[in-house]
Amino acid sequence: MARVSKKQRIERIVQKKIYHVGIYARLSVDNHNEKNESIETQLDIAKLYIKDKPEFELYHCYIDLGKSGVHFERDGFKQLMEDIRQRKVNCVIVKDFSRFGRNYIEIGNFIQKIFPFLDVRFISVTDKFDSNNMQTVDFCVNLKNLINEMYAADIAAKVKSTRISQQKNGSYTGGYPPYGYNISQCDGKRVLVVEKDAANVVRALFNQYEAGVHYNELIRWLYKNNIHRPTEYRKYKHIYCRDGEVLLEWSKWTLKSIFTNPVYIGCLESKDSCTESSAEMEIFIKENTHQAIVSQEQFFKIAHYLKKQSLYYNNKNKETLSILLEEDIFDGILFCGDCHCKIKRTTLIKNFNHGKKIRSYTYNCPNVTRIDARKCCSHHISLEILQEIIKESLKKEWLLSNIKKQELIEYIKSQFELKQVLLYKNSEVLKKKIEHHKIRQSEQYLKYQSGKIGLQIFKKVQQENRRQLEFLSEKLTEIESQQKNYDIILTKQKMLFDSLLKWDTTSKLNKELLHTLIKKIDIFSDKRVEITFWFQESN
Numbered sequence: 001m002a003r004v005s006k007k008q009r010i011e012r013i014v015q016k017k018i019y020h021v022g023i024y025a026r027l028s029v030d031n032h033n034e035k036n037e038s039i040e041t042q043l044d045i046a047k048l049y050i051k052d053k054p055e056f057e058l059y060h061c062y063i064d065l066g067k068s069g070v071h072f073e074r075d076g077f078k079q080l081m082e083d084i085r086q087r088k089v090n091c092v093i094v095k096d097f098s099r100f101g102r103n104y105i106e107i108g109n110f111i112q113k114i115f116p117f118l119d120v121r122f123i124s125v126t127d128k129f130d131s132n133n134m135q136t137v138d139f140c141v142n143l144k145n146l147i148n149e150m151y152a153a154d155i156a157a158k159v160k161s162t163r164i165s166q167q168k169n170g171s172y173t174g175g176y177p178p179y180g181y182n183i184s185q186c187d188g189k190r191v192l193v194v195e196k197d198a199a200n201v202v203r204a205l206f207n208q209y210e211a212g213v214h215y216n217e218l219i220r221w222l223y224k225n226n227i228h229r230p231t232e233y234r235k236y237k238h239i240y241c242r243d244g245e246v247l248l249e250w251s252k253w254t255l256k257s258i259f260t261n262p263v264y265i266g267c268l269e270s271k272d273s274c275t276e277s278s279a280e281m282e283i284f285i286k287e288n289t290h291q292a293i294v295s296q297e298q299f300f301k302i303a304h305y306l307k308k309q310s311l312y313y314n315n316k317n318k319e320t321l322s323i324l325l326e327e328d329i330f331d332g333i334l335f336c337g338d339c340h341c342k343i344k345r346t347t348l349i350k351n352f353n354h355g356k357k358i359r360s361y362t363y364n365c366p367n368v369t370r371i372d373a374r375k376c377c378s379h380h381i382s383l384e385i386l387q388e389i390i391k392e393s394l395k396k397e398w399l400l401s402n403i404k405k406q407e408l409i410e411y412i413k414s415q416f417e418l419k420q421v422l423l424y425k426n427s428e429v430l431k432k433k434i435e436h437h438k439i440r441q442s443e444q445y446l447k448y449q450s451g452k453i454g455l456q457i458f459k460k461v462q463q464e465n466r467r468q469l470e471f472l473s474e475k476l477t478e479i480e481s482q483q484k485n486y487d488i489i490l491t492k493q494k495m496l497f498d499s500l501l502k503w504d505t506t507s508k509l510n511k512e513l514l515h516t517l518i519k520k521i522d523i524f525s526d527k528r529v530e531i532t533f534w535f536q537e538s539n
Contacts, residue, residue, distance in 0.1 A: 019091035019121055020059045021050055022080050026099045027065050039063055042095040049093065049125045059089050070102050084120055085418060086534075091121040100124070109425055117421050172289075178263045179230040180293050192263070192290040197239045199293045201227060202264060206294045209259060210302060215252045222250050223371055230254065249372045259306060265299045266292035325359065329511040330386065330521065336365040337522035337530060339376040345383075363523065377525035386521075386529075387509055393531050394517070423479050430476040437469050 025042035043061055050056035060083065064076035083089045092115070094100045101107050111131060115122050122131040171189040180202040181192040201222075208218060226241040229250050233239060241247040262269060268286045325347070334343045343363045350358055361383035367376035441462060448458040522530040 019056050020089050021046075021056050021091045021093055022059055022083060022089035023047070023061045023093050024077065024080055024100060025061065025063050025095065026067055026074070026076070028068055039065070042099060045095045045125050046093045049123070056091065059083070068102075072101060072106060084118055090119060091123065093123045093125065095124070096126045097124050097129075109428065114421055114425065118418070172268065176234055178261060179233065179258065180264065181290070192268075194291050194293060198233065201239065202258060202293050205255065205258060206264075206298055206302065209255075210298055215255055218255060219250050219252070220371060223247065247372060248374065249370055256306070259302050262299070263290075264293045265296045266290055326361070327511060329509060329514055330363070331511070333515060333518055334363060334521050334523065336367070336376060336379075337524035337528070338379075339365065339367050339374065341365060341367050341376070343523060365523075379523065379525040379527070381523055381527075381529075389529050390509060390514070390518075390521075390531070393529075420483065423483055427476060427479045427483070430472050430479065434469060434472050434476065437465050437472070441465050 023043055023046040025039050025046075027038050047058070050058065062076040062080040064074040067074045067076075080089065080092065084092075097107065100110075111122055115131060123129065172183060172192050173190070177183045177192055180195060180199040182195045183190050184193045185191070205218060208221070213221075226247060227239060227250075228236060228241055228245075229248055232241075232246065232248065236242075236245055258264070262285065266288050268289045328345050330345070332342075335341065336343055344366050346362050346364055347359050348362070350360055362380050363383070363386065364380040365376045367374050368378050370376070444453070444458055444461045444465070447453045448455065453461075517533055518531060519534050520532040522532075524530070
């Protein structure tokens with residue numbers, strides 16, 4: 001097969017003039033009366049736009065409900081980008097820019113850099129914006145996005161200020177009340193009031209833990225007594241599991257969060273910051289804001305014990321980490337074929353007679369240890385066996401398919417090009433953060449000089465700023481190194497792939513190559529392993 005140049009591929013795409021459309025709609029508020037109407041309106045506007053336009057074919061509608069526009073950590077948006085990466089979507093349509101997002105810098109990256117690189121057309125209907133003709137409207141787009149971002153930042157600042165004031169006045173500003181409490185209005189404040197049944201469970205947990213009953217025994221006791229977890233308690237509005245309801249086991253993290261929450265001795269935590277950085281938070285405790293469930297003596301006795309336990313395990317982990325922990329090359333792509341849960345890696349240190357210590361790695365389904373309906377069959381696989389299976393599967397898949405070796409090499413290269421886009425995006429974000437902290441240093445110095453903040457706070461903030469700058473600079477250097485060494489890394493991946501296809505058993509797999517070629521690996525209880533390759537879906 002003659003190799004097709006990039007220019008020829010672009011010309012073929014242009015000649016077809018067919019766009020597979022992904023319509024994206026977002027609603028930031030969780031209002032059931034408005035939710036469907038608002039989302040439907042956004043979708044209808046986009047669908048009406050492509051109606052009677054033969055060059056557009058609707059592929060899918062992507063929706064995010066109750067999601068903020070200031071960041072892009074949204075499930076619907078992530079699925080849209082995944083489908084773009086797999087070439088299922090090459091045109092994104094939104095009602096307006098604010099539905100796509102309210103972060104000026106991030107939106108600019110997508111419209112001006114990421115989408116053009118991925119050959120994706122972007123259309124905002126009511127803004128009359130089309131990336132195929134964007135040079136004349138760049139200024140309007142940037143101005144509108146900047147307004148959206150400033151609006152979101154202004155609202156966030158006002159909400160934060162009001163919340164801090166309420167916290168310091170003893171008002172509960174959280175969402176759901178802590179387990180064992182309900183929320184009541186008193187003198188214009190949201191006050192926590194004891195909920196009898198849940199409070200009895202909290203007391204029983206404190207009493208048992210103080211008596212030496214450990215987490216696993218407490219979890220079994222809760223399950224045996226049909227006591228719902230806090231999540232299901234909020235859902236069903238009662239403590240004990242009834243017919244037709246799902247009973248799930250409590251987690252150790254939930255128990256620990258109860259034992260360390262000062263709310264159970266009648267205190268509320270409030271947080272304030274001397275700068276916008278979350279790392280510079282100061283915590284204030286407001287005492288006697290509501291009725292306590294346990295005594296201070298019992299609470300601090302357990303807190304002291306937990307602190308000792310934490311120090312013990314931290315020291316133990318330091319000793320363990322002295323033996324090099326290798327990167328988990330299967331992280332994120334290994335799943336249990338029976339319960340579909342992500343499989344986790346466990347490590348065991350082996351001691352040899354001559355004093356040498358090495359790590360061995362095994363992959364297990366985390367649901368094996370559960371005691372509820374989610375309990376999974378016991379099965380595991382060692383790292384060595386898994387690696388050999390993957391090597392053999394790669395060779396077999398290549399031999400049995402009609403995919404040519406050069407085509408797979410080109411596929412690997414295309415995936416690396418996408419990663420280069422992400423590296424560029426991350427480097428730009430880091431540069432903005434570094435600039436922000438440099439400006440923050442100057443601002444804090446001016447505040448100190450004018451007497452707005454004291455010397456102690458100034459030193460603390462400057463120290464934190466320096467620490468953040470060092471961390472961000474190291475990350476930026478690492479990314480820039482990856483960008484510079486792109487050709488070297490790609491050549492190594494090609495050589496590794498080539499050696500695997502030649503059945504070189506000494507070849508060692510790495511994370512980059514695995515995640516480029518493999519979408520998912522399922523491990524079943526009958527020792528069966530199923531592998532889904534990305535290149536299978538792209539052909």
